[in-house]
Amino acid sequence: MSTIYEIAKKLGVSTATVSRALNNKGYVRRELKEQILATAEELGYVPNSLARSLASGLTKVISLIVPDIANSFFALVARGVEDMAYNHGYSLIICNTDGLKAKERKYVRIARERQVDGIIFIGSIVSKDYLEELVQARIPIVIADRYVDGLNVDMVVNDNLKGAKDAVSHLIRLGHQAIATIRGPQNTQTGIDRYIGYVEAMEEHFLQIRPEWVRDGDYKERSGYIETRRLLDLEERPTAIFAANDLMALGALTAIEEANLQVPQDIAVVGYDDIPLAAKVRPRLTTVAQPKYELGQQAMERLIWRLSNGDVEKRAETMVLQPRLVIRESSLAGSIVNEESLQGR
């Protein structure tokens, strides 16, 4: 493993000059620079970024903290982050927390030890404990797909309230009046906002919200399944269900199928997120599409921006991306339809 020292020795110059030449920084006589570059090539020189980081104080590494990369939603967001990072010379350390505070804490610790330049949280718990620790350590962070109140931190989210409202309004336009919802955790902002969207849509159309039609899920498929069974057992059964995410909507589809009922004829179902599966199941799932890849991209872009304006203590901003209702079979009567011709609003 050759070093700049070897290059310097071979050419009888100083390491300072070699460093300048290699980094194209400061003054170096043109031909000398070319010699240095040539020698570096010849020696198979590869810069040691550890040494560089230690000296410069910058690692060009970002920690990406996510509940589970095997979850397709997060995987797509992560992909957006990674592409943007790659284009800007950043490397990503991946951290799966499984929603566990302990793992999250540990990963934050690791991020600090490794001197990462910044951290991106995606849909994580984000306990304020270590969030403050990070602010104190002056490590820039961006939170994606999760709005955390009272924090001077950059965030990128989608307009959950509007998305949910669009979804429910769509059901109402189809003539549904008895619309139930399976909510996400009400201690998360996404869960709260999507529920408010549901409520607002119902109220604007003067539709009654029966308490037993409001079910609490945890964003996992199983809870969608369980709560839907409960809904089906009701004497006053709803004709449509708005699930706060696709996984729960999928669970709903299963429960309805098992009950020998038809979607959407007997019950319509709408989800949220538009994970890849949504377009694959039968009936295809109507859902609110979050710009997942873009969410990741924007988060990373924001972080890079923050990093290059480091000392500027500019106020944090929240970027809101627009969701898009994707209408498919699970909320239409009848046959298979062309998805493209139906997309909109």
Added chain:
Amino acid sequence: MSTIYEIAKKLGVSTATVSRALNNKGYVRRELKEQILATAEELGYVPNSLARSLASGLTKVISLIVPDIANSFFALVARGVEDMAYNHGYSLIICNTDGLKAKERKYVRIARERQVDGIIFIGSIVSKDYLEELVQARIPIVIADRYVDGLNVDMVVNDNLKGAKDAVSHLIRLGHQAIATIRGPQNTQTGIDRYIGYVEAMEEHFLQIRPEWVRDGDYKERSGYIETRRLLDLEERPTAIFAANDLMALGALTAIEEANLQVPQDIAVVGYDDIPLAAKVRPRLTTVAQPKYELGQQAMERLIWRLSNGDVEKRAETMVLQPRLVIRESSLAGSIVNEESLQGR
């Protein structure tokens, strides 16, 4: 950001002693050690792993090179890698190549610059060019889900030949004789082995392989769709299709559905991989399950083992995991069946 130097100064000891105490290495008087630990705590000391790595020559970082983390198959393997890495104190740098040699090369370069302790390749191109570069740089690597010939490198794969053979034999047992296959790229070992499995199963049962029943795909859904349409246009149409992976099998299902034919009544379909979608589509897809998570786990475990036996120039080994045929609706006549009761072989 406090350093060991500050701890040392505050206690009037040397940095050497502090280092020893913090790392629980070498001799330090018990009470002194406790004081050091307490002071570290008090100062909010966080070790700088860059400095540590630079001095020790170990980073505890691994590069994970994968075509696309948003692909659920790779995501699951990656998850296996990450969990194992986490348990052993390793961090993972994620690298999406999109199957592009240029990106793969770039990431290998980055891995070297960052002085990673090792590299795990999953289903990648793995050009011999930089593979040799890595061997020369003495960076241990493990290749998962991809067998590369003539290389003294550790590998973890599943028995593709056997898996394919099992799948086709299953179709034959169901009475199929006209069985087509959509192959994977024949410049990949997985593609070759799965094709050989198909051939062996057919030959052992004295079944004819018509050349027009052997189609070439690229592991993407679209190619499965296209090749299936070709198969359906044949005058001598096959009664079953073995696709070399699930994505292509999914494409096949779509093509068959569009042709208004029934799966499995008119045509049976079997895939390979058992991605999450396989159990979700209708009809549910019969497939060969690869132990994805375990594949990742084993790869990482192998790498860790190799790292702790660094100087021992032990011969590389190839670990072969067993695939498992998962029988679902796409290869059975008739109604929805309980998946569990059908798993076997």
Added chain:
DNA sequence: TTGAAAGCGGTACCAG
């Protein structure tokens, strides 16, 4: 334009 040298934060060997 170039070079000397002081770090960056730790590790680890050697002497005491």
Added chain:
DNA sequence: CTGGTACCGCTTTCAA
């Protein structure tokens, strides 16, 4: 047991 100190490989003033 503990301290002194020479690096690890590169960046970055500051002089020359």
